[in-house]
Amino acid sequence: MKPLFVLLGTFLIACIAFLLSKKNIDYRLAGRIAMASMLVFTAMGHFIYVEGMSAMIPSFLPFKKQLVFLTGVLEIIIGIFLLLPYYQNVTAWVLIVFLIVVLPANIYGASHHINYQTAIANGPGLAYLWFRIPLQIFFIIWVYISTNR
Template sequence: MKPLFVLLITFLLSLLISWLFIKSLDYILAGNIAMCVMLLMTASGHFMFSEGMTMMLPDFIPFKSEVVFLTGILEICAAIALLIPSLRYPISILLIIFFVCLLPANIQAALKHIDYQNTTYNGPGIRYLWFRIPLQFFFIAWVWFFNIKPW
């Protein structure tokens, strides 16, 4: 839920700042700033809650701790790249693939009731997926809309 709020609030603030200082609404820039801030926030979780995030990874994935740290670094790099217009398209393709690849970890977390922030098995369970899966598709649509959709 927090990433969604961060994304939407940052988008609205970016539009407001754009309108106040440039006297126009730059939707593309605001959309990319919002996704950048959201990715930086979620990337921080890879380092603050690394043990819990490791629990989310399916058993077939080796080097779980390394994968968690690497994906955190990748999120930071992608966030920064979204602010560089010439990199937006290729990074957006990679981000969409990344978001799809996250689904197994979210399914694993739901099936095992993982609470990654507290490193416990007291998470919300399957009902978590009723929010998380549509949210994941919303993030994919966001990236597509602001960077891949032809304007």
């Protein structure tokens, strides 16, 4: 839920800033700024909640902690590249694929009741997916709309 608030809050702030400075709003740029901010915010979790996020990765995958760090670094890099006009379209497709690829970790974590902050099996469980899967779709649509030329 927090990433959604970061996304929407940053979008609103960017729109207001555009309105005050330019008298017109560049919604697509505001959308990319908001997504980049959200990605940096979620990346912080990869470095703060390493144990819990590692527990969300299925057991057949090796190097769980390294994958958590790698995906955190990727989120930061993708966030930066979303803001570079020359790279925004390619980056958008990379981000869409990334959002699809990481969804199974959310499903695995939910099915095992993983609380990513504590690494304890007391999370919300499968009910969380009723929110998370539509949210992931929303993020994908957001990326597509804010980068489509």
